Structures are given as C-alpha cells and as structure tokens.
Amino acid sequence: YYPETGSISYTTLSRFPPVKLLPPADRKRILVTGGAGFVGSHLVDRLMLLGHEVTVLDNFFTGSKTTVSHWVGHPNFEMVRHDVVEPFMIECDQIYHLACPASPPHYQFNAVKTMKTSFMGTLNMLGLAKRTKARFLISSTSEIYGDPEVHPQPEDYWGNVNPIGPRACYDEGKRVAETLTYGFHRQDGVDVRVVRIFNTYGPRMNPADGRVVSNFIVQALKGEDMTVYGDGTQTRSFQYIHDLIDGMIALMNSGETRPVNVGNPDEFTIGEFAELVRDIVEKVQDEYGIKRTRRVEIVYRPIPTDDPKQRRPDTTRAKQTLDWEPRWNVRMGLEEMVRYYKARMDEGSL
Ligand code: NAD
Numbered sequence: 001y002y003p004e005t006g007s008i009s010y011t012t013l014s015r016f017p018p019v020k021l022l023p024p025a026d027r028k029r030i031l032v033t034g035g036a037g038f039v040g041s042h043l044v045d046r047l048m049l050l051g052h053e054v055t056v057l058d059n060f061f062t063g064s065k066t067t068v069s070h071w072v073g074h075p076n077f078e079m080v081r082h083d084v085v086e087p088f089m090i091e092c093d094q095i096y097h098l099a100c101p102a103s104p105p106h107y108q109f110n111a112v113k114t115m116k117t118s119f120m121g122t123l124n125m126l127g128l129a130k131r132t133k134a135r136f137l138i139s140s141t142s143e144i145y146g147d148p149e150v151h152p153q154p155e156d157y158w159g160n161v162n163p164i165g166p167r168a169c170y171d172e173g174k175r176v177a178e179t180l181t182y183g184f185h186r187q188d189g190v191d192v193r194v195v196r197i198f199n200t201y202g203p204r205m206n207p208a209d210g211r212v213v214s215n216f217i218v219q220a221l222k223g224e225d226m227t228v229y230g231d232g233t234q235t236r237s238f239q240y241i242h243d244l245i246d247g248m249i250a251l252m253n254s255g256e257t258r259p260v261n262v263g264n265p266d267e268f269t270i271g272e273f274a275e276l277v278r279d280i281v282e283k284v285q286d287e288y289g290i291k292r293t294r295r296v297e298i299v300y301r302p303i304p305t306d307d308p309k310q311r312r313p314d315t316t317r318a319k320q321t322l323d324w325e326p327r328w329n330v331r332m333g334l335e336e337m338v339r340y341y342k343a344r345m346d347e348g349s350l
C-alpha cells in the first residue's frame, strides 16, 4: 500500500523497512507529539518511509512504545518520553501535534489533565513552532461540532457543544486549541494547519480503548455480546487509518491554513454498524475455519451523556484544496482490522 519508497539497499540497516533516501535539502526534521498512539504511529511509519527525520514525543498515557519500536535504532528516528504540558526544546521544520487521549473513557479518566494537555500542550508546541519557524499541524476533531444541528458538517459550522458535560474536557479542549492555533497564526505569523478528524479506526488501535470499532470487533471475535449504547440509531462515519494519514500529510504540505475535515462520508447507524462488524468477523472466522458455538448477540446498554446523535463530514474542502478523497471503503478497512485483532488473539495479546 505504501507509496513508492525507492529501493535503497541498507546493508547495515537491513532490519528496517527500506526508507527513501532524500537529499538533505528535502529531508525534513519532523516532530510528532503523541507519536506512540494509534494515529501517531501510522503517521510516523509513513514519514519514516518517505525518508524524513522523525522525533516522537509521548508520555505513553494511552500510547505504547511497541507501536513504533520497529524504528528504534534507525538513525532517522528518535523517541522521547515527555509530557507536552511541559515545554520542550528541539530544532525542527514541521510539527504534527497529536498528543491527547482520544477515546471517551480515556479522556474522561482525568478531565482536568485532558484540558491541560489540550491547552498547555498546544501552547507549548505553538511556542516551539514560533521560535523555530516550523510549520504546525494540530489534530483537531469532529467533536468540536458537538451534537451537530447541521448535517453533514462543513468546516464553517460552529458547532453545538455542552461546555460543562462529561465530553467538554475534550471538545472544549480541542476548540480552545484551535483558537490558540489561529491566535499564534494571526499575531505571530506561525504557519498553521488544522485537520478536523472524524472517527478513524485501524490496526494498532488499543483493544481496551473503549471506542466502538475496537469494542465491537474484540467482542465479536471473543464470542461476547456486542454492546450498542442507546437504541443504536445515532450515526457515525468511519474512516480507515491510511486515508487519514494521506489527508494529514497532504494538508501539512499544502497551502491551506483553514480547518479541513478529513473523514469518510459513509454514514451508518451504530445498530447497522454492529451487524456489519458481526458479518465481517463471521466471514473472516469462516475463512480460517473457526467454529462458532453460537451467533454473538447485539445487546443494548444506556447511552452515555451528550453522545452526539449524528455525524458525517462534508469533505468538499479536502477534495477541492488537497485533491483528497477516501480510498478505503468500510468493508475493506474492517476486514483488515479484524485480521489484525485475530492475529493478536492468536499470539495471546488480546
Ligand atoms: P491515542 O490515544 O491512541 O493517541 C494519543 C497519544 O498521545 C498517545 O500515544 C498518548 O500516550 C499521547 N499523549 C496523551 N497525552 C499526552 C501528553 N500530555 N503528553 C504527551 N503525550 C500524550 O489516540 P489517537 O486515536 O491516536 O488520536 C491522536 C490524535 O488524533 C488526538 O489528538 C485525537 O484527538 C485526534 N483524533 C483522533 C480521532 C480518531 O478517531 N482516532 C478522531 C478525532 C481526532
């Protein structure tokens, strides 16, 4: 899948995938905060394969060293344990600022810390961008639209967020992070990019993360009941990780300073989605000859407070300014992810 990476023969680096050999002028020094998390680790892979020098900053709250351990020892790669709430000094050309827990159970675990990470973390990284003149990209979220009254959501919709509810630490945290980003852009000329990411899934998502895709697949693979919250009529639109990484890198290297939605517009009710995941898990199990003692059931649990009722990105801007469109449909992506979790189950780590 990865783009053409050249065929440099690294005799001494043979344990690494072959990375592109860029002339020094084209090689960027790239800082990825949250680089040991789900999205960050895939971004790091792509940037390394493209031949850049990558430094990961992470406090390993929800991420893990193992997600990027395959790069440890590569001369283009560095990993630093650091909490972005504290300032950090480095020389760099681009900053992808991702550090922030993303799943509701994790970001609600310590709401004050989530807000500190969003505000102080973003302030510190913008300060770094200002000093080094690095281009700064922040991973914002569809959650800034809250429980949207406009559907699908274009970037100029201002959102409908409860400022004091249990999701506010994340939603309002990201909103203020965007405000800070445009403050530094207008006042200090920092070169900024803002990606509003819609629900994304794929391999390396922490199986205990609590988000719907990982929950459903793990439950179905283990033969446990699949838990739909509420009556299952709320909707989400799910994008596969490789499409997101394409969009983020395209945005970083574009001239677009306005926020850009990156997500897959295919919308499902959560009830339909549970059935789809169950079908795909059964298909993969059949391929491997795995016998089921019973069909897993879909059960209903209380809906969490402030759970948005609908969500679908309007991706017109991404198409027009980045020439970006999702290439993975949800069936293809889910099959890949089911195979990944099945492999983890087989090795006993699920
Ligand atoms: P994740 O939890 O897997 O990754 C977040 C990473 O940030 C982890 O490695 C974690 O240890 C690190 N981190 C958290 N707090 C930190 C701190 N104070 N200092 C340093 N590191 C810290 O989540 P993800 O899905 O990879 O999300 C990455 C980014 O993308 C987040 O900013 C998230 O808000 C955004 N996003 C993700 C989605 C999605 O569907 N995955 C959707 C919208 C936005």
Ligand code: UDP
Binding pocket: 103, 104, 199, 210, 211, 212, 213, 215, 216, 227, 228, 229, 230, 234, 236, 270, 303, 304, 307, 308
């Ligand atoms: N959800 C569900 N069962 C689960 C986990 C989540 O029905 O086991 C629902 C959740 O209530 C929400 C949707 O799935 O309506 C997406 O939840 P997720 O936590 O993945 O993302 P977010 O709510 O942040 O979009």
